[in-house]
Amino acid sequence: MFRHSIILFLTFFPIFLKSQNIDFYLTLLEKGQINEVRNNLPELFERYPENAGVYFLDALTTDNGDTSVLKYETIIEKYPDTKFASLSLMRIGEYLFARGLYSQASSRFKNSLIKYPDGDHHQRAMDLMVDSYFATGHSDSAKISLINIKNFYPSLNYDKYGIKGLDDISREAKLVRLDPLKISERIKSIKSKTRKTASLPKTISKPWVVQVGAFGKYSNATRLKKQLQGNGYSSEVHSVNSNGKRLHAVRVVRYSKRIDAENVGKKLKKKYGLDYRILNNPVR
Helix, strand or coil, rough: HHHHHHHHHHHHHHHHHHHHHHHHHHHHHHCHHHHHHHHHHHHHHHHCCCCHHHHHHHCCCCHHHHHHHHHHHHHHHCCCCCHHHHHHHHHHHHHHHHHCCCHHHHHHHHHHHHHCCCCCCCCHHHHHHHHHHHCCHHHHHHHHHHHHCCCCCCCCHHHCCCCCCCCCCCCCHHHCCCCCCHHHHHHHHHHHHHHHHHHCCCCCCCCCCEEEEEECCHHHHHHHHHHHEEEEEEEEEEEEEEECCEEEEEEEEEEEEEHHHHHHHHHHHHCCCCCCCEEEECCC
16 A cells, blocks of 8 residues: 555656646746746756646747747647646737737637636636727627626626626527628628629739748648737648658748738748748649
8 A cells, every 4th residue: 555655656746846846937927037937947848848837938938929929829739738728828818919909819818718618717818808899899799708608607707897688688689680681781792792703714813922831740730820820820731742752831821922922931030930932823
């Protein structure tokens, strides 16, 4: 029995130490001791190379906001089942909110509530989500989101928003409020645009793309694509052949002028250190 207890202790004690270390450095950050945390990061990466908390500390101490977002996105994708995934998504939302990108911010906060039922971030996420909706004048969207969220988190404080009818409005009632005339006009408009598009010649008005990497593993390509998309770059992954090898190319698309593509490539190189190639209407 004693031997079994020792084995359990030796198994879980390193995990406990990791948690204690991360919490300690998070406390230092709360006290404003950023440089001390930065100075200890190399040792932490060496001791705990696969610990999500270390990567979270690294993102927290990164000065460049866009670069920190990329790091948070990596944590979300690589360590989705840890508490640092939800914390990272919250940080991204807070960064977008601070920049005034309220539509993107509201989406991140809402996702944090839907994807991560565990944790203590729910009230703050909901507060910032509602503030984001209000900032863009979408109070109706705030109400609909709150009605849905209340089904999952009934104990949160909803009264503070001053929105009435969160308990007695069903989805069917919301649908009835839609204007049938507007819906009909919208459908006609979409059909008209579809007919016009079908009659257009098959030419590409924006032929220029920025290729920022080619990977043997598809997962690596999709990771970079998602990181770029999270920072506002429309990106795609295409399979290409290079010297008999199949690679997965990541491309930022599309631009009508080469100079526009060049400027984007230079910006990506400067911000993220990504090498790039400018391509004109690549087949694949």
